[in-house]
Amino acid sequence: MAAAVTMLVAAALLLALLPRAADAAVGVNWGTVSAHRMPPPVVVDLLRANGIAKVKLFDADPAVLRALAGSGVQVMVGIRNEALAGIAASPAAADAWVAQNVSRYVAARGGVDIRYIAVGNEPFLTSYQGQFQSYVLPAVTNIQQSLVKANLASYIKLVVPCNADAYQSASVPSQGVFRPDLTQIMTQLAAFLSTTGAPFMVNIYPFLSLYQNSDFPQDYAFFDGSSHPVVDGPNVYYNAFDGNFDTLISSLSKIGYGQLPIAIGEVGWPTEGATTANLATARAFNQGLISHVLSNKGTPLRPGVPPTDVYLFSLLDEEQKSILPGNFERHWGIFSFDGQAKYPLNLGLGSPVLKNARDVPYLPPQWCVANPGQNLNNVGNHLKLACTMADCTTLYYGGLCNAIGDKGNISYAFNIYYQLQKQDAKSCDFDGLGMITYLDPSIGECRFLVGIDDRRVLARSSYSDSSSPVSCGLWLMTIWVFVWFTIVGSF
Ligand SMILES: *[C@@H]1O[C@H](CO)[C@@H](O)[C@H](O)[C@H]1NC(C)=O
Numbered sequence: 001m002a003a004a005v006t007m008l009v010a011a012a013l014l015l016a017l018l019p020r021a022a023d024a025a026v027g028v029n030w031g032t033v034s035a036h037r038m039p040p041p042v043v044v045d046l047l048r049a050n051g052i053a054k055v056k057l058f059d060a061d062p063a064v065l066r067a068l069a070g071s072g073v074q075v076m077v078g079i080r081n082e083a084l085a086g087i088a089a090s091p092a093a094a095d096a097w098v099a100q101n102v103s104r105y106v107a108a109r110g111g112v113d114i115r116y117i118a119v120g121n122e123p124f125l126t127s128y129q130g131q132f133q134s135y136v137l138p139a140v141t142n143i144q145q146s147l148v149k150a151n152l153a154s155y156i157k158l159v160v161p162c163n164a165d166a167y168q169s170a171s172v173p174s175q176g177v178f179r180p181d182l183t184q185i186m187t188q189l190a191a192f193l194s195t196t197g198a199p200f201m202v203n204i205y206p207f208l209s210l211y212q213n214s215d216f217p218q219d220y221a222f223f224d225g226s227s228h229p230v231v232d233g234p235n236v237y238y239n240a241f242d243g244n245f246d247t248l249i250s251s252l253s254k255i256g257y258g259q260l261p262i263a264i265g266e267v268g269w270p271t272e273g274a275t276t277a278n279l280a281t282a283r284a285f286n287q288g289l290i291s292h293v294l295s296n297k298g299t300p301l302r303p304g305v306p307p308t309d310v311y312l313f314s315l316l317d318e319e320q321k322s323i324l325p326g327n328f329e330r331h332w333g334i335f336s337f338d339g340q341a342k343y344p345l346n347l348g349l350g351s352p353v354l355k356n357a358r359d360v361p362y363l364p365p366q367w368c369v370a371n372p373g374q375n376l377n378n379v380g381n382h383l384k385l386a387c388t389m390a391d392c393t394t395l396y397y398g399g400l401c402n403a404i405g406d407k408g409n410i411s412y413a414f415n416i417y418y419q420l421q422k423q424d425a426k427s428c429d430f431d432g433l434g435m436i437t438y439l440d441p442s443i444g445e446c447r448f449l450v451g452i453d454d455r456r457v458l459a460r461s462s463y464s465d466s467s468s469p470v471s472c473g474l475w476l477m478t479i480w481v482f483v484w485f486t487i488v489g490s491f
């Protein structure tokens with residue numbers, strides 16, 4: 001009897017620990033390149049409402065980190081590429097970075113649950129022409145030593161989010177190999193990661209493959225099977241994600257680290273700004289990806305072993321990102337800038353849809369539009385100004401507001417500029433061509449947005465006093481074990 005009890009208790013304890021051990025979960029990237037930023041506490045509430053337990057940041061914004069304190073959300077902070085040189089050159093600079101951007105937040109009880117530091121962001125991107133490359137490993141070494149000194153090294157791991165152009169294949173995944181200029185760096189990085197137990201982190205974008213190659217088979221970008229599977233000896237690939245993943249594994253094998261765990265730092269699909277970017281394709285890709293990863297199927301080279309973590313790109317639209325890559329760059333969010341779900345998405349956490357942000361502190365419900373009584377022939381310069389300052393990408397081909405007509409275009413541009421200026425009445429003048437309206441001018445799917453007052457946080461219930469879903473599960477398990485003990489003990 002006692003043996004049975006011990007075994008059951010052990011099993012229960014094991015079960016309770018399992019979610020932590022096999023932590024593979026869908027996280028999100030939280031970027032903040034936006035002029036319409038929701039207050040960080042509203043975003044953290046959005047994460048929690050949707051059960052999103054992991055978040056990847058691109059820097060260490062104090063307001064964001066303060067909002068994450070006590071939330072139960074696991075956090076990856078980031079070191080910007082521009083800071084790598086200084087940190088690489090100076091252990092003291094690394095110490096200062098860790099002190100200011102990590103220790104300060106984790107020290108306090110109920111602090112921020114920082115688990116990872118991303119050293120640089122895609123520092124090996126070909127388009128950077130090697131300018132950050134030589135700083136990465138020295139920066140990694142210095143930051144690691146700072147973590148050791150701060151007694152944080154056993155808890156916080158370093159990763160380097162790599163762009164997928166760090167490796168290539170002439171044909172099939174088994175031919176994968178790191179770019180020749182990176183062989184030595186990657187070997188050292190892989191050696192470091194394997195000693196700390198951190199994953200190799202890579203960003204994978206089938207959308208970009210499709211966008212950049214007109215002969216890329218569209219169905220190969222998605223997860224519903226492909227009429228153009230890639231046959232690689234005994235292995236057959238039906239989607240670009242698996243093909244890319246195994247190309248990385250082959251590349252790692254060739255430098256002697258084929259067993260490294262792999263995490264996906266960014267993956268996603270935009271909803272606007274290209275012919276292949278819309279709500280349906282974004283939903284199909286992201287849902288296919290999530291189901292694929294959570295099925296634990298793995299890939300031909302790693303059957304049954306999914307990536308350790310997957311961070312969707314992205315949580316929110318960021319309307320001030322550079323559109324050099326294309327207009328789609330501002331439309332990667334699974335939520336719009338104001339935390340409204342763009343399409344149904346099941347994150348595998350029990351809900352078939354996403355929950356919208358609550359208590360968003362919008363500016364008053366008023367818009368700026370073209371005055372119908374005015375001749376708009378000379379509006380050109382105003383449009384140019386408005387659309388240089390604010391984001392008009394949705395008016396272009398592939399945008400949700402592409403078909404709203406000339407007048408619609410003008411009104412859209414006037415309004416987006418007016419909202420950017422926080423509804424300053426002067427910003428709706430446009431030499432008398434603009435006027436303020438209190439009737440929502442949105443047209444079908446084309447939304448005329450109302451800005452956010454990011455200095456105002458609405459009164460809201462505190463979330464730091466409610467426990468996280470994980471600790472809630474542990475609590476239930478503990479209670480269950482206790483009850484079970486009591487029952488068995490009474491026999
Ligand atoms: C901490 O991070 C922020 C932004 O990510 C950066 O501006 C700042 O310089 C960092 N602190 C130190 C001491 O490097």
Ligand SMILES: *[C@@H]1O[C@H](CO)[C@@H](O)[C@H](O)[C@H]1NC(C)=O
Pocket residue numbers: 395396397402404405406409
């Ligand atoms: C609205 O503006 C976009 C972007 O300049 C353009 O592609 C579209 O044709 C315009 N629509 C009309 C009706 O002028």
